[in-house]
Amino acid sequence: xxxxxxxxxxxxxxxxxxxxxxxxxxxxxxxxxxxxxxxxxxxxxxxxxxxxxxxxxxxxxxxxxxxxxxxxxxxxxxxxxxxxxxxxxxxxxxxxxxxxxxxxxxxxxxxxxxxxxxxxxxxxxxxxxxxxxxxxxxxxxxxxxxxxxxxxxx
Amino acid sequence: xxxxxxxxxxxxxxxxxxxxxxxxxxxxxxxxxxxxxxxxxxxxxxxxxxxxxxxxxxxxxxxxxxxxxxxxxxxxxxxxxxxxxxxxxxxxxxxxxxxxxxxxxxxxxxxxxxxxxxxxxxxxxxxxxxxxxxxxxxxxxxxxxxxxxxxxxxxxxxxxxxxxxxxxxxxxxxxxxxxxxxxxxxxxxxxxxxxxxxxxxxxxxxxxxxxxxxxxxxxxxxxxxxxxxxxxxxxxxxxxxxxxxxxxxxxxxxxxxxxxxxxxxxxxxxxxxxxxxxxxxxxxxxxxxxxxxxxxxxxxxxxxxxxxxxxxxxxxxxxxxxxxxxxxxxxxxxxxxxxxxxxxxxxxxxxxxxxxxxxxxxxxxxxxxxxxxxxxxxxxxxxxxxxxxxxxxxxxxxxxxxxxxxxxxxxxxxxxxxxxxxxxxxxxxxxxxxxxxxxxxxxxxxxxxxxxxxxxxxxxxxxxxxxxxxxxxxxxxxxxxxxxxxxxxxxxxxxxxxxxxxxxxxxxxxxxxxxxxxxxxxxxxxxxxxxxxxxxxxxxxxxxxxxxxxxxxxxxxxxxxxxxxxxxxxxxxxxxxxxxxxxxxxxxxxxxxxxxxxxxxxxxxxxxxxxxxxxxxxxxxxxxxxxxxxxxxxxxxxxxxxxxxxxxxxxxx
Numbered sequence: 001x002x003x004x005x006x007x008x009x010x011x012x013x014x015x016x017x018x019x020x021x022x023x024x025x026x027x028x029x030x031x032x033x034x035x036x037x038x039x040x041x042x043x044x045x046x047x048x049x050x051x052x053x054x055x056x057x058x059x060x061x062x063x064x065x066x067x068x069x070x071x072x073x074x075x076x077x078x079x080x081x082x083x084x085x086x087x088x089x090x091x092x093x094x095x096x097x098x099x100x101x102x103x104x105x106x107x108x109x110x111x112x113x114x115x116x117x118x119x120x121x122x123x124x125x126x127x128x129x130x131x132x133x134x135x136x137x138x139x140x141x142x143x144x145x146x147x148x149x150x151x152x153x154x
Numbered sequence: 155x156x157x158x159x160x161x162x163x164x165x166x167x168x169x170x171x172x173x174x175x176x177x178x179x180x181x182x183x184x185x186x187x188x189x190x191x192x193x194x195x196x197x198x199x200x201x202x203x204x205x206x207x208x209x210x211x212x213x214x215x216x217x218x219x220x221x222x223x224x225x226x227x228x229x230x231x232x233x234x235x236x237x238x239x240x241x242x243x244x245x246x247x248x249x250x251x252x253x254x255x256x257x258x259x260x261x262x263x264x265x266x267x268x269x270x271x272x273x274x275x276x277x278x279x280x281x282x283x284x285x286x287x288x289x290x291x292x293x294x295x296x297x298x299x300x301x302x303x304x305x306x307x308x309x310x311x312x313x314x315x316x317x318x319x320x321x322x323x324x325x326x327x328x329x330x331x332x333x334x335x336x337x338x339x340x341x342x343x344x345x346x347x348x349x350x351x352x353x354x355x356x357x358x359x360x361x362x363x364x365x366x367x368x369x370x371x372x373x374x375x376x377x378x379x380x381x382x383x384x385x386x387x388x389x390x391x392x393x394x395x396x397x398x399x400x401x402x403x404x405x406x407x408x409x410x411x412x413x414x415x416x417x418x419x420x421x422x423x424x425x426x427x428x429x430x431x432x433x434x435x436x437x438x439x440x441x442x443x444x445x446x447x448x449x450x451x452x453x454x455x456x457x458x459x460x461x462x463x464x465x466x467x468x469x470x471x472x473x474x475x476x477x478x479x480x481x482x483x484x485x486x487x488x489x490x491x492x493x494x495x496x497x498x499x500x501x502x503x504x505x506x507x508x509x510x511x512x513x514x515x516x517x518x519x520x521x522x523x524x525x526x527x528x529x530x531x532x533x534x535x536x537x538x539x540x541x542x543x544x545x546x547x548x549x550x551x552x553x554x555x556x557x558x559x560x561x562x563x564x565x566x567x568x569x570x571x572x573x574x575x576x577x578x579x580x581x582x583x584x585x586x587x588x589x590x591x592x593x594x595x596x597x598x599x600x601x602x603x604x605x606x607x608x609x610x611x612x613x614x615x616x617x618x619x620x621x622x623x624x625x626x627x628x629x630x631x632x633x634x635x636x637x638x639x640x641x642x643x644x645x646x647x648x649x650x651x652x653x654x655x656x657x658x659x660x661x662x663x664x665x666x667x668x669x670x671x672x673x674x675x676x677x678x679x680x681x682x683x684x685x686x687x688x689x690x691x692x693x694x695x696x697x698x699x700x701x702x703x704x705x706x707x708x709x710x711x712x713x714x715x716x717x718x719x720x721x722x723x724x725x726x727x728x729x730x731x732x733x734x735x736x737x738x739x740x741x742x743x744x745x746x747x748x749x750x751x752x753x754x755x756x757x758x759x760x761x762x763x764x765x766x767x768x769x770x771x772x773x774x775x776x777x778x779x780x781x782x783x784x785x786x787x788x789x790x791x792x793x794x795x796x797x798x799x800x801x802x803x804x805x806x807x
Contacts, residue, residue, distance in 0.1 A: 004495070015510075022514055026547060030525060033543035037536035055538060067749060072668055072757050091666045092746035092757045095388075095727050135536075 039136035041083030050109045057104040086114040094122040157301045160210035163203050168291040170200035174284030178277035190277035197265035201258040208255045212242050221307030224300045230313035230723045232694035240324040241314045247300035254290050256335045278346035289471045297464045313723035322382035333372025334440045339364040341437035344430045348486045358420045363784040369409045370780030376402050377773030388729035388744040390761040395541045400523045401443030404516045408436040411512035414505050427487045438476040499570045504562030511555040518547045556610040560617025585616035599661045607656025615649035618642045640783035647775025654768025662763045669758045678762035681705050695719040700745050718745045739764045
């Protein structure tokens with residue numbers, strides 16, 4: 001092998017090994033940080049284990065909000081019609097969090113079956129529904145799904 | 155009547171763009187100089203027409219013409235004057251028109267400042283830019299017309315999204331688009347070079363100043379977006395790895411790789427094909443970003459328009475541009491010249507490292523952004539990729555990038571000796587270790603990784619300053635070459651950014667708590683006292699305004715007035731955080747929601763953010779570096795020599 005070829009071979013090998021390592025790390029990191037979107041009906045149906053983080057999405061059930069007197073702790077129910085899940089959260093809710101609105105909560109199920117959220121996301125304006133929530137509502141046949149899509153035509 | 159005129163103007167602009175896209179390219183293909191000479195006037199006329207259309211839309215906003223659907227949806231009679239301007243680009247149609255306006259401005263600038271380029275080459279560059287413009291104008295006219303009427307006219311507008319009623323949103327989109335769209339220029343230069351079958355250092359020298367300007371705008375655009383998110387979203391974060399942020403960050407990473415690879419191609423003739431590929435990729439990623447944002451396929455704050463026809467149109471457009479340019483690259487590139495060789499210890503090797511790391515970073519972001527789409531398409535469920543994925547990968551990938559940077563600055567081109575470079579880097583290394591240790595001693599809360607990050611920042615800043623010192627020492631005259639100043643500034647910017655990033659992500663503190671008037675909270679050495687709220691009237695909102703007194707060691711240092719606004723139209727409520735900014739720390743207070751019916755108890759978020767400003771300060775340094783590099787006299791001096799190149803080219807043709 002000529003010196004040039006040798007150098008090229010080294011370069012190619014270094015690149016292949018580098019890309020290989022990078023790809024392995026990347027996919028591992030990806031799998032560890034992947035959050036599945038789950039609708040309240042799916043929570044029941046899939047019998048999800050406690051302690052696994054996921055994104056729960058649906059509508060905040062009417063009259064389900066209840067707040068502690070001396071802290072920021074709050075509980076509410078997220079529903080998609082057929083299914084609903086009790087959610088607890090300790091912190092500040094987003095501006096557009098309201099009963100009847102579509103939200104996404106990130107967190108995990110506790111052994112007693114309630115969902116402990118560490119983060120709650122709401123849509124950013126009154127026209128916008130998180131696409132996953134809209135999809136899930138449509139699947140479960142919730143009446144909000146159609147209303148939300150054609151509702152704002154003024 | 156006027157908005158109909160806007161529509162006609164856009165159609166006329168489309169005709170101009172068609173002329174610009176066809177005649178000069180045909181002229182270059184058949185050697186017809188008259189056809190090529192159409193380019194300049196078509197480019198300028200198109201720019202004039204698009205600007206006119208933009209002015210017409212803006213005046214509809216200023217005059218509150220609610221018979222225009224787009225105006226009625228995104229404005230309101232109570233909207234303050236300043237936001238009537240920015241409302242123009244607050245939603246889909248208008249922001250595309252802004253995109254088009256900026257593209258037209260870039261094209262006009264190329265037409266005006268490229269007179270010294272070889273005739274054939276210039277005609278091809280402008281022709282390709284014309285074709286890009288045709289695609290976008292078609293998109294606007296057929297799927298996203300901002301001039302549509304509303305029958306009957308609305309009595310009142312729906313109002314601008316309150317999040318967008320903010321000074322940051324007046325400047326962030328134009329700056330970002332200047333960068334995004336500006337990448338079309340190096341793209342056009344690269345494709346024109348491929349069409350001409352000649353890639354040499356000339357082509358790179360011509361495209362370098364354009365790339366630098368576009369990169370500088372992109373840098374400041376991304377930074378402004380982050381700054382806006384920080385103070386406007388109200389939750390103290392400055393980067394969320396939101397798909398739309400990623401969409402602007404990917405072109406930035408590739409454009410950064412591009413400006414470094416251009417340096418190698420211009421100076422040494424090496425990496426020629428790679429430079430072409432990066433120029434194509436950078437603009438393709440800009441378009442991909444546009445597709446991701448505008449088609450609504452991704453879950454994001456910015457995804458306001460979910461319209462399948464728009465998505466399909468952009469996807470086809472993306473396919474034509476990316477597929478076409480890559481095919482051209484595949485056919486033509488292998489014939490291109492090869493550059494000079496180099497050894498392991500050389501500046502080329504370090505720049506190669508830079509390019510590898512930056513492209514891998516871009517690929518990782520792309521993977522994280524598109525993976526949810528892929529999984530969804532395969533029906534494997536709906537997922538999202540959390541910020542830890544990006545955080546983990548970037549902290550690893552930054553290591554080789556940061557280590558290589560000062561080594562590259564001190565290395566000679568082609569061949570160098572490790573001993574010599576190591577000798578030069580002794581002092582920057584000492585500086586780095588010193589600052590790393592100092593951080594650990596002074597900030598007991600800091601993590602090891604952050605101390606290493608600060609050391610990395612000091613290594614980069616120290617290396618840059620020592621390099622500057624070396625150059626000053628070598629040429630006794632005080633006139634420094636612009637490229638050295640530019641490089642030093644941009645690299646110092648990266649160092650400042652690294653220090654800010656490391657410290658703010660490690661020692662920031664946040665507290666969410668319930669407070670009633672008179673409550674105090676003590677954190678990070680400050681006392682925050684809540685005095686209660688009052689009701690304040692804004693032009694188009696009513697707000698509950700809290701008052702906080704912040705004191706340190708018994709001394710009052712700031713009074714903050716965060717608001718919870720409720721907008722008259724649309725019924726949106728919004729958090730307006732109050733910030734006491736500082737060079738080494740920000741104090742940040744925002745109001746959550748009232749916790750009782752009387753409005754006495756409030757949810758309050760209090761943040762202490764050390765060195766957060768450094769993140770954006772670093773970006774400003776980088777931007778300045780980019781602009782200084784673009785202004786380098788070296789590029790302008792070449793114009794004197796250019797006519798002779800021009801003459802030989804035409805003689806050959």
